[in-house]
Amino acid sequence: MCLAAAPPALAASGSDHPEFSLDSSSDCEFGGKNIESTPWSLQRIIMNQLRDKATGKGITVAVIDTGVDDRNKQLAGQMAPGGEDFVGNTDGTEDLQGHGTRVAGIIAAKKIAGTGFQGLAPEAKILPIRYTGGQTKDGKPKQGNSNTMVAAINHAIEQDVDIINISSDTADRKDVAPLRKAVARAVAKDILVVAASGNDGFDAKSQKTYPASYDGVVAVAASNRNDERAFFSQAGDFVDIAAPGVGMVSTVPRGGQCTADGTSFAAPYVAGVAALMMERYPDWNAKQITARMQETAQRPTAEPNRYVGWGVVDPMAALSNSSEPGETPKLAKPKRGGGEVTAMKVTMGETPAEREQRIATYVLGTGLLLVFVAGGSGVAIRDWRRKQSPSGSK
Known part of the structure; x- marks a missing residue:
């Protein structure tokens, strides 16, 4: 089991390397065991009800990350053709660090015997794109930068994906013009771009991160078991919505699972819900999908705030209202309940x-x-x- 407890180290000032690890996982055993219990993030959903609504069939999600290792049984057969590697010579299915494999699992891991964990949209396809986390011929780490991220986004656009998940931000939280333009191009193509908000929210001060702060991007904060902002989750006016990001079980390279904390794993939770919605509401555009997720999120106050945005995403509520939404969310009464969801008892203990x-x-x-x-x-x-x-x- 791999456990995360501290914020990621910042890149050197002025560098152009990404802070791709918006979690801070310690060692995780690749090819290890599965976790038998159902993660708390799935206990808040009645999965059979959710599956009756949608499974993500026909939807492709680009995971722009450290690669996705499809040797894990839960990810075998889940890859879409056309994967790419901008720091190596693979088709995107090599993951030396495990980050991208965990992200992909939260979205589309298949249900298998021996574990209560499964992806939110198991019939969605993952387009694996490695933009960082490679290795040189002499075995040294080969990290990407904003240029490789831009190339990855452009490749995802060319592959006609429906959703792009980016669990990363730029070093020193810099607004990089080519990255901004690449994201804008994806948004203009009606691709739903989901990005993690960042893990430097310990002081609760607002600060923008990129690409999460760009126009049209769904910026995702991390929430805990009480639907409150996780103490590390970056706050800011750019935050659109929150999702579980503490004690997140997911797949790792070569097989098995581990647990980690971070907005890195809240973002794919939202991407998974969006994949379900796109299957169920094929005529809605990306802005409408986002608006309905925000309108139906669980929030403690009537208005959105800088900690969790419009609130914690509620998969069943988002999939239970077929009335066509506008392209911007509308305020309603504070929503604490989960629609048709009946919360299950949480059995997993606290994380480190x-x-x-x-x-x-x-x-x-x-x-x-x-x-x-x-x-x-x-x-x-x-x-x-x-x-x-x-x-x-x-």
């Missing part, structure tokens, strides 16, 4: 990231006495955190 946050709370909360009882400590901390957290809105 959440445990470190809890310990930090003890240290920073000197002078504050909390009385904990078995099974009640999480509630006490959450209630205290809510009182202390700033509230902001767009």
